[in-house]
């Protein structure tokens with residue numbers, strides 16, 4: 001019904017119908033619109049029937065599909081050069097949909113031990129309930145990875161660069177191993193989004209992202225993405241639909257906007273991170289720096305071979321331990337003391353007193369989270385300002401008596 005016709009109806013009906021009946025079909029919005037709607041209207045009964053029968057393309061209900069979220073999926077497929085892609089409510093929704101979509105009870109997973117804590121908890125506490133057991137291995141030790149694989153193993157899982165010590169997985173070697181043993185190689189590419197790395201081009205089978213991080217880039221959305229072949233997307237899309245782990249159109253739109261500047265942001269973040277890693281390695285308050293771009297990083301050669309640049313995340317340890325690391329959090333002024341990563345702002349965190357507080361000192365040490373460790377997600381601010389901020393915070397921390 002056109003707006004003109006509403007004049008014949010009562011005010012209450014005008015109020016309800018007016019915005020819904022507006023006709024934008026002749027307008028081409030330069031920026032993609034946000035299809036902030038639950039359902040979609042049909043031209044007539046014939047069209048409705050054809051769409052419900054699957055004979056005609058069209059949208060029914062936004063949990064099953066929405067033009068804004070579908071556009072983001074197409075953009076992700078373009079960036080990761082995949083046949084198809086799927087977007088999800090968060091990075092964890094992407095992780096859980098991949099595992100639930102690709103495994104069946106009795107299957108097993110071999111995973112890098114150096115992965116995001118939420119993913120590890122999902123594998124240990126939830127996927128196991130579905131009858132799928134996970135073995136955690138040092139992903140840089142290919143013999144250990146191979147020995148953990150048995151006849152039940154279906155997925156080999158790794159992050160390209162893993163927390164907290166920025167362990168770099170050799171994706172080419174893992175592709176060879178996974179395919180020789182007839183496994184899916186699933187790669188979390190959150191830390192090294194395109195243009196830094198495209199795991200599918202190297203032969204990985206499935207790539208996933210927490211879009212909350214670099215893809216969004218501004219700390220204002222939660223989202224996830226999966227890119228792979230069409231036939232493997234389908235079972236994952238079923239999981240997303242049935243568990244309701246769908247991305248909202250508004251968050252998809254924010255991610256679409258974020259991706260426009262992804263390359264520029266990441267380039268600046270990598271440059272800043274590389275320079276700060278060198279600066280930190282010479283600072284008297286710091287005992288150790290972890291950054292794949294440093295020659296002394298254990299997988300520096302793999303990182304050089306594999307990545308366009310070394311990423312925007314680094315970690316370092318304070319000579320004076322726990323109290324000194326905490327003092328850095330209290331002293332930074334340009335960087336924000338907060339969790340998450342991949343945002344345009346520099347984010348600093350002391351895992352032992354925050355995200356990993358629930359673990360014992362021994363448990364933390366076993367996964368590389370020492371009391372003195374600080375993780376730094378480098379932003380796009382001016383390098384000199386970041387360096388000065390870190391310098392004053394480190395000097396302040398170095399004044400404490402341990």
Ligand SMILES: Cc1ncc(COP(=O)(O)O)c(C=O)c1O
Pocket residue numbers: 090091092093095116118119159188190191209210211212213222223224340
């Ligand atoms: C590497 C990695 N993968 C997945 C996730 C989960 O993403 P989200 O917080 O969007 O659910 C995170 C979150 O920090 C992460 O760092």
